[in-house]
Amino acid sequence: xxxxxxxxxxxxxxxxxxxxxxxRNLFAASMLTGIFSLVSAGLFTVMEAVDVAFxxxxxxxxxxxxxxxxxxxxxxxxxxxxxxxxxxxxxVVVLTGGALIYGxxxxxxxxxxxxxxxxxxxxxxxxxSWDEIGLPNMVTSILASYRGSDxxxxxxxxxxAGTSVLLLLGGRRSELPASGESPGHExxxxxxxxxxxxxxxxxPVVRTVAKVMLPYIVLFAFYxxxxxxxxxxxxxxxxxxxxxxxxxxxxxxGPQELVRHVPPERLERIMAVGLMxxxxxxxxxxxxxxxxxxxxxxxxxxxxxxxxxxxxxVELGVGITVSAVMIIxxxxxxxxxxxxxxxxxxxxxxxxxxxxxxxxxxxxxxxxALRSGADLLAEGAAGTDAASEVPS
Amino acid sequence: MSEHLPILxxxxxxxxAPLVVFIKHRKASRVIAxxxxxxxxxAAWTLALQMSSAVSYPLGGWRPAIGIELxxxxxxxxxxxxxxxxxxxxxxxxxxxxREDVVGREMFFYAAFLMCVAGLxxxxxxxxxxxxxxxxxxxxxxxxxxxxxGKERRALTAALNYLFLGTLGxxxxxxxxxxxxxxxxxxxxxAVSARIREVEHLRTTHVAFAFLAVGLGIKLAVFPLHQWxxxxxxxxxxxxxxxxxxTATKVMYxxxxxxxxxxxxxxxxxxxxxxxxFLLPLSLVAMFAGSLSAIFQPSLRRxxxxxxxxxxxxxxxxxxLGTEAGLNAGLLHLGAHAVTKTALxxxxxxxxxxxxxxxxxxxxxLGKRYPLLSLGFVLGGLSLIGVPGTVGFVSKWALLExxxxxxxxxxxxxxxxxxxxxxxxxxxxxxxxxxxxxLANAPPLARERADWGSWVPAGLLVLVSVGxxxxxxxxxxxxxTAAQSLFGGAR
Numbered sequence: 039x040x041x042x043x044x045x046x047x048x049x050x051x052x053x054x055x056x057x058x059x060x061x062r063n064l065f066a067a068s069m070l071t072g073i074f075s076l077v078s079a080g081l082f083t084v085m086e087a088v089d090v091a092f093x094x095x096x097x098x099x100x101x102x103x104x105x106x107x108x109x110x111x112x113x114x115x116x117x118x119x120x121x122x123x124x125x126x127x128x129x130v131v132v133l134t135g136g137a138l139i140y141g142x143x144x145x146x147x148x149x150x151x152x153x154x155x156x157x158x159x160x161x162x163x164x165x166x167s168w169d170e171i172g173l174p175n176m177v178t179s180i181l182a183s184y185r186g187s188d189x190x191x192x193x194x195x196x197x198x199a200g201t202s203v204l205l206l207l208g209g210r211r212s213e214l215p216a217s218g219e220s221p222g223h224e225x226x227x228x229x230x231x232x233x234x235x236x237x238x239x240x241x242p243v244v245r246t247v248a249k250v251m252l253p254y255i256v257l258f259a260f261y262x263x264x265x266x267x268x269x270x271x272x273x274x275x276x277x278x279x280x281x282x283x284x285x286x287x288x289x290x291x292g293p294q295e296l297v298r299h300v301p302p303e304r305l306e307r308i309m310a311v312g313l314m315x316x317x318x319x320x321x322x323x324x325x326x327x328x329x330x331x332x333x334x335x336x337x338x339x340x341x342x343x344x345x346x347x348x349x350x351x352v353e354l355g356v357g358i359t360v361s362a363v364m365i366i367x368x369x370x371x372x373x374x375x376x377x378x379x380x381x382x383x384x385x386x387x388x389x390x391x392x393x394x395x396x397x398x399x400x401x402x403x404x405x406x407a408l409r410s411g412a413d414l415l416a417e418g419a420a421g422t423d424a425a426s427e428v429p430s
Numbered sequence: 431m432s433e434h435l436p437i438l439x440x441x442x443x444x445x446x447a448p449l450v451v452f453i454k455h456r457k458a459s460r461v462i463a464x465x466x467x468x469x470x471x472x473a474a475w476t477l478a479l480q481m482s483s484a485v486s487y488p489l490g491g492w493r494p495a496i497g498i499e500l501x502x503x504x505x506x507x508x509x510x511x512x513x514x515x516x517x518x519x520x521x522x523x524x525x526x527x528x529r530e531d532v533v534g535r536e537m538f539f540y541a542a543f544l545m546c547v548a549g550l551x552x553x554x555x556x557x558x559x560x561x562x563x564x565x566x567x568x569x570x571x572x573x574x575x576x577x578x579x580g581k582e583r584r585a586l587t588a589a590l591n592y593l594f595l596g597t598l599g600x601x602x603x604x605x606x607x608x609x610x611x612x613x614x615x616x617x618x619x620x621a622v623s624a625r626i627r628e629v630e631h632l633r634t635t636h637v638a639f640a641f642l643a644v645g646l647g648i649k650l651a652v653f654p655l656h657q658w659x660x661x662x663x664x665x666x667x668x669x670x671x672x673x674x675x676x677t678a679t680k681v682m683y684x685x686x687x688x689x690x691x692x693x694x695x696x697x698x699x700x701x702x703x704x705x706x707x708f709l710l711p712l713s714l715v716a717m718f719a720g721s722l723s724a725i726f727q728p729s730l731r732r733x734x735x736x737x738x739x740x741x742x743x744x745x746x747x748x749x750x751l752g753t754e755a756g757l758n759a760g761l762l763h764l765g766a767h768a769v770t771k772t773a774l775x776x777x778x779x780x781x782x783x784x785x786x787x788x789x790x791x792x793x794x795x796l797g798k799r800y801p802l803l804s805l806g807f808v809l810g811g812l813s814l815i816g817v818p819g820t821v822g823f824v825s826k827w828a829l830l831e832x833x834x835x836x837x838x839x840x841x842x843x844x845x846x847x848x849x850x851x852x853x854x855x856x857x858x859x860x861x862x863x864x865x866x867x868x869l870a871n872a873p874p875l876a877r878e879r880a881d882w883g884s885w886v887p888a889g890l891l892v893l894v895s896v897g898x899x900x901x902x903x904x905x906x907x908x909x910x911t912a913a914q915s916l917f918g919g920a921r
Contacts, residue, residue: 137637137640137641138605138637140633140637141609141633141634141636141637141638142634143633143634144632144633144634144635145612145634146612153612153615154612154613154614154615154625154629155611155612155615156615157615158615159495159496159615159616160615162496163496183490183492184490184492184496184497185497185498185560186489186490186497186498187489187490187498187561188498188558188560188561188564191552191561191564191565191567191568192564192567194444194545194548194549194564194568195564195567195568195571197447197448197545198542198545198568198571198572198575199571201447201451201538201541201542201545201572201575202542202571202572202574202575204535204538205532205535205538205539205542205575205579206575206578206579208535208538303454306451306454307451307452307454309448309451310448310449310451310452311448311452313445313447313448314445314448314449314452317441317444317445317448318445320441321441321445324434324437328491329434329437329487329488329489329490329491330434330437330441330487330489330490331489331490331491332489332490332491333490334491335491
């Protein structure tokens with residue numbers, strides 16, 4: 039049975055990948071990446087890596103799809119050019135794929151109990167983590183304590199992502215409410231004329247359901263945050279789920295409304311606080327005479343208690359930074375230009391004036407370049423780059 | 431306190447980054463960032479000068495292999511000291527050369543810079559393969575953003591290019607680490623090298639090394655994988671290009687050394703996989719192609735960037751020899767080139783601040799107007815060529831010795847021949863500076879005096895590169911110890 043499920047999932051994964059590769063509609067491609075992640079999450083579940091599966095489902099299938107859609111709202115949703123096969127690129131891909139397959143030839147079989155990865159270190163975690171740390175979920179013990187510095191670094195990566203988005207796009211946040219009249223070029227789009235985004239906000243069902251769902255999503259996020267010690271969960275997943283609640287609010291009621299309730303200036307600080315909490319826990323351990331992130335020194339008589347406190351605090355830091363960064367990324371993209379994000383005015387009489395369809399928003403010249411990286415690349419190559427290539 | 435030095439040099443910049451974002455004060459963020467880099471440098475130098483043997487620091491108090499171990503040997507301390515010092519010098523340029531909309535949001539720029547420093551420092555000090563990847567991610571991601579903040583629109587293209595190639599490199603590194611872990615069951619350097627013997631005949635192990643080498647090769651800008659470098663170095667803001675030119679490829683080079691020496695072992699890499707036979711021709715092509723392209727560049731920073739591709743060729747050539755002497759030469763050249771190239775990029779920044787853009791002909795006849803700056807460029811250029819009396823000579827001499835000791839005099843000849851190309855591109859700039867009449871219709875210069883912010887650190891680095899050339903035993907002895915302890919009589 040398990041084999042059958044695995045085979046089905048792998049076939050689905052492969053099919054998704056092939057369709058994804060051939061897809062020119064970026065909207066569809068984004069949805070397909072979400073499906074790809076979801077199928078992967080299924081595979082991880084079959085492999086009994088439920089923590090990884092949960093993260094993949096929350097991050098890969100959930101929030102990154104939403105973020106990609108938010109990004110698409112700034113560009114257009116069809117790839118600029120026809121794809122041509124680049125033979126050198128194909129050769130490199132075939133070579134790399136060949137190397138990977140060649141590399142699998144001497145791998146130990148999946149689930150082989152004698153494989154080295156199931157050796158000494160894995161046994162140590164299984165045998166000792168209950169005594170040393172005392173969490174039922176061994177994965178959390180490894181992530182937050184045995185390999186706590188990796189998780190700290192990963193949180194650093196998330197922080198850099200937030201900083202990067204703020205640095206690259208934050209200065210161009212559109213403060214103006216959207217205005218319907220838009221002289222200049224029409225946005226080329228293959229999308230049938232329609233008001234996809236504007237419609238969503240007018241639908242009473244969507245608005246009501248979102249309102250009802252929001253508190254439960256937030257509650258679930260707190261549950262996942264707290265439950266990481268006992269089952270799959272923890273700061274990363276909880277942060278993403280919490281952010282999802284805010285992003286859902288932004289999607290349904292408009293990003294300007296989200297920004298009004300959750301000012302970006304405050305989010306920027308919150309993003310920094312989470313990383314400082316994580317690092318601070320480590321520094322406190324150093325001040326108490328231990329090493330960085332050695333939580334045991336918090337309660338010298340009972341080191342495992344110290345681990346509980348330490349892990350609780352660092353997971354809190356993770357949850358705070360991850361949720362803040364995810365909301366920042368969404369809000370920065372979505373408020374950059376009022377296409378996906380016409381300012382929603384809740385008073386009924388204003389609504390018809392302020393709502394804009396995604397299709398008749400002008401492209402500001404500076405944003406056109408962002409629209410297609412390929413164009414930019416061509417532009418750059420036509421400049422001095424081409425003239426000064428290494429002669430080969 | 432001193433037992434915490436390995437983590438402190440990473441932690442100070444890493445925690446200063448969120449602090450800067452939290453405080454959100456434009457001027458304070460610059461001060462904090464400079465202080466953090468300086469403190470990190472102090473920690474690195476203290477460790478480098480006081481250590482008597484490799485230092486191990488168990489993060490979280492777990493013993494190595496169970497937890498994550500930081501492991502700093504002489505070579506690591508040496509690279510860490512160079513990286514943090516250059517960060518301190520480079521950040522003195524502040525946000526110069528960034529696009530206008532950074533104004534008011536400088537704290538994010540400094541935060542990204544600090545994270546980049548922390549990432550590179552972390553890669554150097556950690557003794558755990560996956561931890562290397564995590565820090566690689568931190569430094570890469572922040573680098574892409576920092577490059578994109580360049581003044582011209584082409585900085586975005588350069589950053590995008592770097593992002594594509596860099597992400598590919600990072601993914602390859604991750605695949606390599608994953609395969610290595612699967613074959614050895616551990617991520618700790620010492621533990622991997624103890625177990626690699628048992629699995630070194632297996633194909634998965636070969637592929638693991640191949641992926642790590644190619645991934646790091648992209649990040650290191652080994653010849654055919656160097657396409658990201660000229661754009662990134664020439665379009666980035668000045669502080670960033672000065673910092674990257676001195677550190678980014680150097681840290682990746684050090685990682686490659688560690689993958690070869692500390693993880694897989696010299697005997698396996700060179701005798702079984704014949705890695706040297708792959709690396710040597712690529713290094714030679716890089717030496718010539720990089721320097722040759724540098725000659726034809728229209729702008730100062732592109733010239734310096736292509737020169738870096740050539741210099742990476744010397745680095746990888748030294749590694750490809752697979753001997754202790756080669757390693758010694760490589761480490762020496764790493765330091766020599768880091769100091770020299772950063773000094774030159776700082777001088778380029780000072781010139782660009784004066785004339786407005788970095789086209790080479792705009793510098794026509796400015797040698798008399800900016801005598802010290804021009805002299806600095808000449809001295810730095812001499813070090814790039816490897817003229818006696820500069821630190822560049824010390825490392826190139828070591829490289830020649832290593833090549834001759836390996837019984838390959840034709841390589842020595844090629845090294846000298848490619849150095850002649852360096853003479854050409856350096857003197858091309860000298861010719862523009864000193865022997866051309868100033869442009870008749872040149873736009874007015876920005877300021878009467880060259881500004882202190884960029885030429886004081888540049889001057890100091892030039893002095894260092896000349897000073898270490900004169901007192902050459904200072905770097906030579908330290909690096910010889912480092913190479914010896916790293917190599918450990920492996921062959």
